[in-house]
Amino acid sequence: MLIPTPQGMLFDLDGTITEPFLDFPKIKEEMGIGQRPILEAMAELDGPNRLRVLSILQRHEQHAAATAALNHGCRELLELLRERRIPTAVITRNSRRSALAVLQRHALHFNFLVTREDGLHKPHPDGLLRSCRTLKIPVASAWMIGDGQYDVEAGLAAGALTVWLSHGRQRDFAAQPWQTINALPELITMLRECLK
Secondary structure (H helix, E strand, O other): OOOOOOOEEEEOOEOOOEOOOOOHHHHHHHHOOOOOOHHHHHHOOOHHHHHHHHHHHHHHHHHHHHHOOEOOOHHHHHHHHHHOOOOEEEEOOOOHHHHHHHHHHOOOOOOEEEOHHHOOOOOOOHHHHHHHHHHOOOHHHEEEEEOOHHHHHHHHHHOOEEEEEOOOOOOOOOOOOOEEEOOHHHHHHHHHHHOO
């Protein structure tokens, strides 16, 4: 299979750049929102309830940002992209504060960052489309790499090539990624093949 060379790489943060650092079932239980997606559930709350739920999320994010480890292969992958002058962006449903804390703590540089404060969030494609406009690349030539359902759905909705980082899990959602990898070193191998 011929793998097209990416003109840009778009990444999820938690579970993709870093090892998974948010315990979503625990956060949802503490919030009392059932199994609904956190940001969507928060959007339906108002006043004190919304502030209470937001403070729970921020507390978990801040703790996680201070302790999150990078996924195996992350530094090598980003170095390869830097060497080949392939621009990068992070698109995350996390807060800007927690995302910047992770990037600064690990001294990681990306050309663009989209967080939940920036408007519509994944699975909406807006963050990916904005990233591609900012990086001045065609969205069809961008790869979206993420470990979650919303990453794949956002990538497909935007028209990017989607790479699902499975961490060895079985896919339990309908959206079909372009490629599936178990770990970032597989992505490095794919890139080296198409960058020859």
